Amino acid sequence: MRLVGREAETARLRAVADGVREHGGALVLRGAAGAGKSALLSEAAEYAAAGGVRVLSVSGVESETRLPFAGLQRLLYPLRAAAELLPVADREVLRAALGGADPAVPDGYRVALTVLDLLVGVARQAPVLLIAEDAHWLDDRTTEVLVLLARRLECERVVLLAAVRDGYDARLDAAGLPELAVAPLTEEAAAALLDRHSPGLEPESRERLLAAAAGNPLALTELPGAWAGLERPDEGAFLSEPWLPLTARLERAFTGRFAALPAPTRALLRIAALNDGASLAETLAAARRATGDRPGEEPDDRPGVEDLVPAVGALLVETDGVELRFRHPLTRSAIRQGMTLPERRAAHAALADVLAGQQDRRSRHRAAAAPPPDETVAAELQASAARAERRGATGAAVAALEQAARFSEDPVLRAERLLLAADFAVELGRREVVARLLAEASQVELSPQQRARVVWIGGSFDEGLRNPTADAGTLAALAATVAAAGDTYLAVRVLWSAAQLCYWSEPGAGARRFVVRVAEGMDLDELDPWLLAILAYAAPIERGAVVIERLRRRGPSPYDDARTDRMLGTAALLVGSYDLAQSLSAAAATGLRRQGRRGLLARAVGAEASSAALLGDLATAVPAAAESGRLAHETTQPYLYGLMRAVEAAVAALRGDRDRAAALAAEAEQAGLPVGARPVLARAQLARGLAALGAGEFAEAYAQLRRLHDSADPCYHLALRCYAVGDLADAAVHCGRGAEISGIMREMEAVGLATPSPALHAGLRFARALLAADDEAEELFAEALAADLTRWPFARARAQLAFGEWLRRQRRAADSRAPLRAAREAFDALGAIPWSERARQEMRASGEGSRRRRPEEQARLTPQELRIARMAAEGLTNREIGQKLYLSHRTVSSHLHRIFPKLGVASRAELSMAVRPLA
Template identity: 55%
Template sequence: MEVPAMRPTADALFGRENEMAFLHDRIDVLSRQGGAVLVHGEPGIGKTALLEEAARHTALRRSRVLTTVGVESETLLPFSGLHQLVFPFRALIDDLPDTERDALRAALGITDAPVPDLYLVALASLNLLARAAAGAPLLLVVDDVHWLDGASAEVISFLSRRLESEPILLLAALRDGYPTRLTRTDVADLAVGPLSAEASALLLDRRAPGLARVARQQLLKEAAGNPLALTELATDTSGRETISPDAPWTPMSRRLQDAFTARLRTLPDATRHILLTAACDDSPSLTEILRVASLDLAAPATAADLAPAVSARLTEVSDDAVRFRHPLMRSAIRQAAPAARRRQVHAALARCLPAGSDRRTWHEAAATVQADARLADRLEAAADRAHRRGGAADSVFALEQAARLSSEPGRRVERLLKAADQAVDTGQQHLLTRLLDAATPWATTPQQRARIQWIKGGLEDGMRDASEGTALLTRLVRTVMAEGDHDLAVRILWSAALRCFWSEPGDAARRDIVALADALPFPDDDPRILAILAYAQPVTSGRRVLTQLRRAAGRTAGDAQADRLVGSAAVLVGDFELAAELSEVSVPGLRAHGRLGLLARALGAQAWSGAQLARLDSTIPVAEEASRLARETGQTFLHGINVATEARTAALQGRYDSAMELAARAERIGLPVAARPVLATAQIARGVAAMGAGRYDEAHAHLLRMHDPADPAHQPALRCYALIELVDAAVHSGDTRRARSVIEEMEAAARRTPSPALHSGLRYARAVLADDTEAEELFAGALDGCGRPFDRARVQLAYGQWLRRQRRVTDARTHLRAARDAFDALGTVPWSERARRELLASGETSRRREPDARDRLTPQELQIARMAAEGLTNREIGQRLYLSHRTVSTHLHRVFPKLGITSRAELTSVFPPTG
């Protein structure tokens, strides 16, 4: 068969026409639309060559290209990868808002200040790059993203989700099999697979035209379409007739490393030494590498000594920087050198670096085998500095090395536990496991062993931990309290209380947590204590918590974290107005400091409360943002409950299919670990959706699950706040027996707590389930005691239905009209339609509810439009939502035609001021 002629631009790009066309298409529209692409494949498959081709194509279009490369090094600095991307634009940093400017200057080491929060650095980077791209589009190239320092990787991941409206394209290359934050995002995916047989043959013939036929066939078979294998193994086997069929099979990366090593042996001794120095150095500076290499050579090393490595295609040198042509070359060179030789190079590197610098400390550590208490102390100090700069992963690494060099077992285990505690913030389970496994043999005290179990449960609030759970944590609290460390004790006790929310440890465990909270020397209105009580015993401690909540809220004004805790406690005890209020109050402070993990929790509490109150206009965008941020910050089960809340708002709007799909997605997240609040909220959403669609038997079955202690959807607090839905479904299904049993339980609970939501639900239930002789008085009492619009409207609907059955049509119409109007205002379409049907049955027709123009907006568009209507500028909106002002502008331009308006000034007619 005739093979068509191919005209590649470079050897490694044989057969890559489709991949290049994909990248060229993204680059050609860069002035109108940005985004991110994850280029991934096996080692040597041609990812770097594709990035280089993309950079070349971008430069031809007069756009700017910035690159950063992850380096497999033991001496990474926080934000070192980000530094390469944003430092060229450092002159623009002073134009950023003060908080962003200070955060970015601290991250880049321009100032010696602690980094407030990594996500604030990310927002600052986004706005800086957006400013830089205003003059000409930008291509950001990140090679070997899996080897970036942890802080830079987080920022790159953040950027990748927010570039669509910017003239910025991010291309990141990832080696298959390596974890990275980018794989969890919705970026475009470009998988780079093996070359075709025809392309492989053409490439091999170009690289080794004289290769014997048998050797050529064997090499094509073994390379299996890997371009680097074809080029490097062709060089390695050039002139040989065959490749031994008896040679043991080794992984491709090993074969390639062997090929690089074989070429290394042909180089002069001085060149090999310089290459090893470059492979061990965490800086590409040619000047530094030559200065260090000279320490162990008979004559000073020069650039000419590196020329053989350039000729052998191992390295490139430009602008005082040494760059390995492939990451495998760096690792091959290091692995080929004896361990003692590598330590010698690290020692030389340390001698050439400034005294007291963290780089010097880390190279000294890499050069040291024996315990060294002073060096371990310096490493721990370096870890503390890295942590202050926002480099959690780098701090963990330094602490791990400090533990290795610790001479005293006690110091070793404490450093490992400190590293593990910080590793929880990285979200990397494998790293946490490694540190705890290392600490376990040295943990000799009960307190240390208990701390290991506590830290192990730090990821996902202990939901993936099969340890003793709350019992172990409460024992640890007692030990820590006895040692006088009350702040650590309350942190651990809060972990135990959270497990009472996500799982069911039993009444004894809950009582134990409350007893310990009472024993801690903190005021009764301390937000931490109130949150612990609310999460551990939401009913039994309900009266205490509700009594103190308002007082605590007044005392914590301005403390975003304290407000968040009080708002979260209010959810559990059923004061949803206060919960929504305080959660919303905490949001600006959490945003300002970039605390996105806590922000996701605050927004989640605000959304759950808002859904309970049917404040759909404000709740829908909050729930969407809470869900997105929980996913971005790696809080899987929080993401699940927020998705379930989105399902509930969809059901309240009458979007039944969407509600069921979202509920199913939430259940897939929560079911494997029986995350009770996720499953409970999903059941509420399903029940509301089924009831809105008129499937009352199905709705009844869904809602009853929450009240079965054997069901994983049983959550002691949340089940108290879906009584109206349960009774409504029971009455319409004609089966009220089990609902009455649940109400009896709730009546007993209500005697112990003044929970507003619980009592509101019970007043509704008493009226709806009463016989005709008592119903009217109970309906009147329910209306008198109900100030929440949605609950009140539901009482009015039920009251109107009862009055119509009593043939009191005129009275019925009064309540049904009020219910209809309230439901229309709230946007709860299923209830609006029910009220209209009841009015029609009473002989009165209703004008059809016209869809609100706001219903056409996406959740994020709705959120941006409301903020713009309040008078916020695009820049202020961007700062709140962690978007660039250009992205905000793009959203608003989509919003105007959907709302039928033409200017920002008209937004106030659609979103009138509240309050």
């Protein structure tokens, strides 16, 4: 039957169903309870199925929100035969996730990738439509997988449609997916729907029902029955009570139907409403226990399946003899709300008794049945939380620990459980939950270690920039106190938070020195990665020599420790050793991908992108920055996301796309300015300066880059300003303002005496040659070009270009051609288009022609395609590439089919020739 008033929504859903044969995607339906989301999904499912599309569906159940992968298990149940055809490793991933085993479950990315492979394989036979009703009640692990899937379906014949209710904190709702708002029906459509379902109403009743329903389709079909069942019209006043939300009115309508049922039926439904499972046998056993079931009691005297017949006839529940489910979530809510506290506790106690073999569910029902405090219940809940965390069900662990805290008899244990819950909640990205848990924990007298954890956990979001209670000095003092008490592990992590603040903000020289003093006063090995990272973040100049020497001595972790390599990579980046930072970060990314640690992976790939961009390795920087930004968004790291936007802006500037560079720099600045995230602002400013340099607008470039050295400017950054000294000198010389930066040069020369930073010294050699008098310049250019810049091709090419320009100005045209030619070739290979054009202009001015620049192959590819092309060129298979990028191997194949014609190649061998020279 055609849905009344939903023509536009139906048309869009049908278009999605029709398009699934060509491409995939996702769409979230959002609206109030009873707005008709389920009806729209049902209509879409019928339409798709009639067109040969395979439909898989699942409905979120409130009682299953704590059961990891419960929704995914039901969604994929029809594909169990196809799952057996997957490779052994993939089958094991699905079994670990969906089999309910207690050991640790693979990361959500790995599960999502396996599910994607499964779905894409099934879609080769027929397109697939996934439907998730009441997605706000799906468990966290299922939702995580659906979000990850939704962002990777574009190239597949798989579509996801999900419905989310307004007012619920649903991760699908905030995942940035396309949305379809399911609004109330118009007055005309509401009237038509009411007349279809309840013809012949009295005019006054009809008007009151229309007003009460407020365009809600479920209300328009359910409220008339409640109205007709009233003995006196004035009893229907609830239909027009303005202070009740529509959901409450609907619940009253369901309650009225429930109240008319026989007492045994009502008893059964009360148990079912509180049961966190759908098992009919469980509900019957608990109902018998609650009604006084005793050994020897005659079976006919106990509640049975026949007592459900009236509820099925009243369209409140449905059963297949194995499971019992409510036809609408509001039915369950209405019954729960109507129960007294003693009734609820008795029902939970009965359920706990019949679930003796299921520890986690039993502990939850015991908690609901018992008044707090009760340390036995608290201990059971904490044990349940530990099991949930091992399974990867972090949300369930947080909920269990919070409840355990409520049942704790000892205030110290209560605080400990709240802190542990807050620590887990950080992993979920639940800022508001963390704040609330920490506030509750802080209400009791905490130990020094616990106070340290409060501060440390509280600064876990937003790089600590939004935590007004903990600046770098305070955190360092706290770390010293904790270390003195013997807890070096916690002390180091608190101090790491202080060091990060030194990077993201400007705490002052005193705070930086204090962080260093505390770090070097701890009993840590001098090659400890935490120590090196803390020193690099807190004092990249003063301790630059120490960090660089130890990094070179230490090298990559010999134990394939990805987290260690990540810290070493970021340390190398901060002290200006970009080549080492790139190699260490790339090594870390490999391990972190394998482990599925997305938050840390975002940072490792971000460090790789940053160092690659600063080296001029655009073929690496482009896909790495895009990937890091996407991961940062998915893992709720807004300032890392802003930083990657700034890196992308710099890459766009180097490639000559000034409009894109400006837009990306503005987006980065918008993210960093409100909290003073100095690295974001400094990188954005550098991108603007590079864009102006590339365009030959040297006065504009000078104005932009000069800000990096103004300590009163928000974009001033202690370390990053040092590594842009060559850019500033380039701009100053070309606009006739070289003398104005003499003070900055003296300061940078002094910094150079304190640290052997490769980036700083490369910039200083370049700047000295640019600023030198004519009788000194050639020797200084020779010095700049004599340095080992093998891993710094962009810096070397810039020095060659500047030397060639200087030689031509000295009327030594013939001598200028060799360095200009070398610069042109390097810039062409790197894709630094503005600089290669500048070299060509100089060559023509020297009297030598220059072939036209070939269209840049890598510019034709998206960042994702470029990364896939490079991996394929390195010999990786489609499946290996997919595992690294969290894509289906079939998605990789689709990308390669688009990449080949863009590059004019027909095979992987030709791809290798087309892509490798660009690296």
